[in-house]
Amino acid sequence: MDANEDDVALASSSSQRWESPGYETLRLLVPELDSSRYHKGQAGKIGVVGGCSEYTGAPYFAAMSALKMGADLAHVFCAEGAGQVIKSYSPELIVHPYLREGVKDVTPWLHRMDAIVVGPGLGRDPTMSEIAKRIIAFAHERDVPLVIDADGLRVLMEDQGLIGGPGRAVLTPNKAELGRFSAQIARTRGDPPPETTMAQARYVTAQLDGPVVVAKGEVDIVGRRTSSFRRHLVCDEPGSPRRCGGQGDVLAGSIATFLAWATRSKEAERAIARRIDVEGDHVEGDLIAAGDGPDVVAAYAGCLVTRVAARAAFERKRRSMLATDVIEELGETMQRLFPVYVDED
Known part of the structure; x- marks a missing residue:
């Protein structure tokens, strides 16, 4: 059995699907549609930090995914050269094309976000990278839910201390990014580098000690470490055999939306925690166990929804399937997965 087969076998042994008892926990993440109780914005305001003149599709995919999931508003904070292009993709997005000018110009908006995605289409410009670092630090210090993807992960590799300790950060590395991240940490610590995807996911999660890590691949491995608890969940819901550009951005937007919902109120967090405790107490090997927390549940839910959607898209389009x-x-x-029922006269 080669390394990849070993990863899949390890993952499948502990996998759960959305029909599992944990599905009731996932349902708690999704807010009700009730206009008598909620107004615009309460179902989530998602910010996407990224987008340069070369890469305009990635932030669009992440932001539009959040809207299609059910978030109320999506903002894109990008470089000036990307602003008009991203605006032309959809009038639904609120675009702020002055990211390069500095954090002070976007901070008033960041305060309003329920979750922030950092990285899609960010590029490797040193100025943009430095601004992204400051935004990550800003959000982490204020406990704003964060999804760090793509070039945002490269920024984080340069300064892992940005997200040390308690916080609500979710990292979404693909196989290559996870390998680079784990190897870099191993070099710094003088450890032998882990070889398999599962081993790399466990190692990165353990060493960062705080953020949730979503190792994307044939199966998605979701885990976090706290001072008293470490566990990895595996999402092996069938997805798409076609791997087109932009699917990772769709996942980032989906996870950010679930994060915003999971942490939208103390009442919601307590309800999710109570459900986790009940399931962890009496369901052997259940999807969710006590100690995982709402952000782990949100990351898993984002993986699940993205995989189901990708499978449906592939069944319609086959080889021509795109992120859109x-x-x-x-x-x-x-x-x-989370049906809305409407009374009919």
Whole structure:
């Protein structure tokens, strides 16, 4: 059995699907549609930090995915050269094309966000990277839920202390990014580098000691370490055999939306925690166990929804499937997994 087969076998041995008892916990993440109780913005305001003149699609995919999931508002904070292009993609997005000018110009908006995605289309410009570092630090210090993806992970590799300790950060490395991240940490510590995806996920999670790590691949491995608890969940819901550009951005936007919902109120967090405690006490090997926390549940839910949507898109488009096709399936996927019922006269 080669390394990849070993990862999948390890993962499958502990896998759970959305029909598991943990599905009731996932349902708690999704706010009700009740206009008598909620107004615009209460179902989530998502910020996406990224987008330069070369890469305008990635922040669009992340932000539009959040809207299609059910978030109320999506903001994109990008470089000036990307602003008009991203605006042309959709009038639904609120675009702020002055990221390069500095954190002080976007900070008033960041205060309003319920979750922030950092990295899609950010590029490797040193000025943009430095601004991204400051935004990560800003959000982490204020306990704003964060999803760090793509070039945001490269920024984090340069300064791992940005997210040390308690916080609500979720990292979403693909196989190559996870390998680089784990190897860099191992070199710093003088450890032998872990070889398999599962081993790398466990190692990065353990050494960072705080953020949730979503190791993307044939299966998605979701885990975090706290001072008293470490566990990895595995999402092996069938996805798409077609790997097109932009699917990681869709996942980042989906996870950010679930994070915003999971932490939208103390009442919601307590309800999720109570459900986790009940399931952890009496369900052997259940999807969710006491100690995982709402952000782990949110990350798992984002993986699940994205995989189901990607599978549906592939069944329609096959080899021509694009990230935009996956985004178009998100609404129907949410209805399938978390149905909204409307009374008919």
